[in-house]
Amino acid sequence: RAWSRCYINLDGLFGGNKALGDNMNQFLNENWRDVVKEIGPAVAQTMEALVKQIVGGITHLVPYDEVFPEKV
DSSP, rough: OOOOOOOOOSGGGEEEEEHHHHHHHHHHHHHHHHHHHHHHHHHHHHHHHHHHHHHHHHHHOHHHHHOOOOOO
16 A cells, blocks of 8 residues: 655654754655655564564453354
8 A cells, every 4th residue: 555645753863953853854754755665664564563462462361262252
């Protein structure tokens, strides 16, 4: 699926220098397509790992049969 837009707002960049941080955020937002192309796969892998970890944790706490009973 194609991205339609991405907004980036990073805080605390360059030792808290607001002017440099604002310029970096502006640059990243103006060039968001290139940023997504470069970091998109890593972000997707990280999100996949987080979802697997969360779902895995839930399955250890709640038995499968309780989540998906044969009869409702």
